[in-house]
Each structure stands twice: as C-alpha cells, then as structure tokens.
Amino acid sequence: MTNWREIYETDCALPEGRGLDDLVAELAVALGDPDPEIRDGYPYAILDAWIRSGVIDGERRLALGDLMAERFTDPRIEARTFAPLVLTMIVGQGDLRPEWLDAFAAWYRSETDLRGRDDTLGWLHAVAHGADLLGALGRRPGVDPEPLLTLAAERLLAPTGHLFAEREDNRLARALALVLTRPDLTPERSTAWLSTIGEAFAGQERGPMPVWASNTVRTLFALYVLADLGVPAERGGHPVPLAHGAAVKARLAEVFQPVFPYA
Incomplete structure (x- = not known):
C-alpha cells in the first residue's frame, strides 16, 4: 500500500518506480474510503496538489471526473459526499462535462443524509461539499x-x-x-x-x-x-x-x- 504521508512530506513529489495511472486509481479509491483518516487525510491533500500543479493532466482529470460523477449514486454516503470535492478540484482547472453537472444536480437536490459529521465516518457534509462545487460551477462563463x-x-x-x-x-x-x-x-x-x-x-x-x-x-x-x-x-x-x-x-x-x- 502506498505511503501517502511519505509522499506528502516530500512536497507531493511523484514516487520513483510508480506509474501515475496506478497512483491516481489508488487515490480515487482512497477518496471514498470509510476511514476518515484516509479519505480526508494525506490522499486528499495530494490529489489536490497534483490536480492544481498539472501532474494529473487533462485526460486523467476527465477520467477521474467521470468516476466522481458515477459516485453520486454510490450507496455509501462517504463516497457520495466526497465526489463533489474532487469535482471542485477538477472544475477549478477548467475541465467540465455536461453529464457531470447533471449527475451533481440530481444528487444535490435529492440527498437525504445531511449529517455534517459522523463519529465513525468523520466529515460527510453533503450540503457544504455540494455548495463548494456549485460555487465553482457558477464561476464558469459557459455554465448557465x-x-x-x-x-x-x-x-x-x-x-x-x-x-x-x-x-x-x-x-x-x-x-x-x-x-x-x-x-x-x-x-x-x-x-x-x-x-x-x-x-x-x-x-x-x-x-x-x-x-x-x-x-x-x-x-x-x-x-x-x-x-x-x-x-x-x-x-x-x-x-x-x-x-x-x-x-x-x-x-x-x-x-x-x-x-x-x-x-
């Protein structure tokens, strides 16, 4: 298993001998993990850094966005509510597919589990995390x-x-x-x-x-x-x-x- 803390403490440098596709796939899994120390810890910070810096490039961002859009219908609340955070990172880099917006809207208007924090799962925050994506979408000139x-x-x-x-x-x-x-x-x-x-x-x-x-x-x-x-x-x-x-x-x-x- 990847030592995300070690990567974070080396300024999020790509580890030698590891393929970027495998690392991104592992990060995507981590961002839906029920353990809040994994989901909301070093993997989150590293994914954000790699998206902002362009380490995760356009095609990989689009594939990751497609996966996050699918998670809006995931049976796990922690997976659903962290999907908009990842999409906010991606939209911030200028990437957007219309189907992402449709999937987000369908989820945001209908999500019933609005807990901010759970003692076991940690932060869930459907309303707040969805709001972050809504604000990011609203700043894009091409979005009504x-x-x-x-x-x-x-x-x-x-x-x-x-x-x-x-x-x-x-x-x-x-x-x-x-x-x-x-x-x-x-x-x-x-x-x-x-x-x-x-x-x-x-x-x-x-x-x-x-x-x-x-x-x-x-x-x-x-x-x-x-x-x-x-x-x-x-x-x-x-x-x-x-x-x-x-x-x-x-x-x-x-x-x-x-x-x-x-x-």
Missing part, C-alpha cells in the same frame, strides 16, 4: 447560472430533520454569492430563484419554525451579508461585489418578511 441558483433553492426547500450545525449555511451562502457575481446576470435573473422560497415562507403558519425553514433563513441571512460586503473568490482574497447586490438585498428583505417581520 440560473439553474444553479434554482438548484440551491431546491436544496434548501427539501424537507429535512437535520438542522445545519457545521456552518453549512455559510458554505451555501458563499456558493450562492459566487454565482451571483456573474456579470451576465440581470437584476431579474439574480433574484428570480428567490420566488419559490418566498412562497414557501408565506405559506408558513405561526408556531415552531420547521427545520428546513430555519436552515433557509440562516443561509439567506449570510447571503445578505455577502451581498452587502462582497464575496472573496478564494480564502483570504479580496471581496468581489455581486453583479446586482442591491437588487438581491432588496428581494431578500421582501422574502424575509413572513419569517422575520422586523426586517
């Missing part, structure tokens, strides 16, 4: 941003008993804000996706707030802040303004009214 905004709304409105507890709301808000930086969006296209959320809020009766509604409110509150301040494209980077931040804030304030009358 509106279906991505609608997909985020569908994810928020899906019935669930899982209350966001691991900053899933912040990750999804950031992804939405990144999509909303697209210069080809109009004010109307930037806000149309909020209509279904507004209708869902308007239909709520007085009393305890459903879990999905609480998750949605907190996500949209975070989005309001990013619409006001801008969103860094990279961690620690300079904030980028939303294409129509004022229109987004105004529409969010309207949507909040039934559940936050003080707005």
Whole structure:
C-alpha cells in the first residue's frame, strides 16, 4: 500500500518506480474510503496538489471526473459526499462535462443524509461539499447560472430533520454569492430563484419554525451579508461585489418578511 504521508512530506513529489495511472486509481479509491483518516487525510491533500500543479493532466482529470460523477449514486454516503470535492478540484482547472453537472444536480437536490459529521465516518457534509462545487460551477462563463441558483433553492426547500450545525449555511451562502457575481446576470435573473422560497415562507403558519425553514433563513441571512460586503473568490482574497447586490438585498428583505417581520 502506498505511503501517502511519505509522499506528502516530500512536497507531493511523484514516487520513483510508480506509474501515475496506478497512483491516481489508488487515490480515487482512497477518496471514498470509510476511514476518515484516509479519505480526508494525506490522499486528499495530494490529489489536490497534483490536480492544481498539472501532474494529473487533462485526460486523467476527465477520467477521474467521470468516476466522481458515477459516485453520486454510490450507496455509501462517504463516497457520495466526497465526489463533489474532487469535482471542485477538477472544475477549478477548467475541465467540465455536461453529464457531470447533471449527475451533481440530481444528487444535490435529492440527498437525504445531511449529517455534517459522523463519529465513525468523520466529515460527510453533503450540503457544504455540494455548495463548494456549485460555487465553482457558477464561476464558469459557459455554465448557465440560473439553474444553479434554482438548484440551491431546491436544496434548501427539501424537507429535512437535520438542522445545519457545521456552518453549512455559510458554505451555501458563499456558493450562492459566487454565482451571483456573474456579470451576465440581470437584476431579474439574480433574484428570480428567490420566488419559490418566498412562497414557501408565506405559506408558513405561526408556531415552531420547521427545520428546513430555519436552515433557509440562516443561509439567506449570510447571503445578505455577502451581498452587502462582497464575496472573496478564494480564502483570504479580496471581496468581489455581486453583479446586482442591491437588487438581491432588496428581494431578500421582501422574502424575509413572513419569517422575520422586523426586517
């Protein structure tokens, strides 16, 4: 078995005498391993480094992307939820097949296991990991941003008993804000996706707030802040303004009214 720690500690240099195809195949298996020390440890960091540096080239990235798209239907939650992280790495290098987007959308709107972390499996984070991919897709000029905004709304409105507890709301808000930086969006296209959320809020009766509604409110509150301040494209980077931040804030304030009358 490959000593991934040793590779990581040598600045992710390719080990002598090992074929790259075999190493990539082994990394792909590791990124779906039930052991969080394997799945979310050195193999993850090495795969990211090799994709960013081009060690894993275009054809290999495409093959790896195809495999990750297939994992969205894997029976193992840890395999499904780490697939979008790998695809985020690949999309960041400029690679994308339409079928990857279709597979991701089908999974993201319908995933029911929304646990952030499991005591045995470690980080799962379907909502947050999916949000990372959604944000990466939203920054690509060739991808229509509106279906991505609608997909985020569908994810928020899906019935669930899982209350966001691991900053899933912040990750999804950031992804939405990144999509909303697209210069080809109009004010109307930037806000149309909020209509279904507004209708869902308007239909709520007085009393305890459903879990999905609480998750949605907190996500949209975070989005309001990013619409006001801008969103860094990279961690620690300079904030980028939303294409129509004022229109987004105004529409969010309207949507909040039934559940936050003080707005």
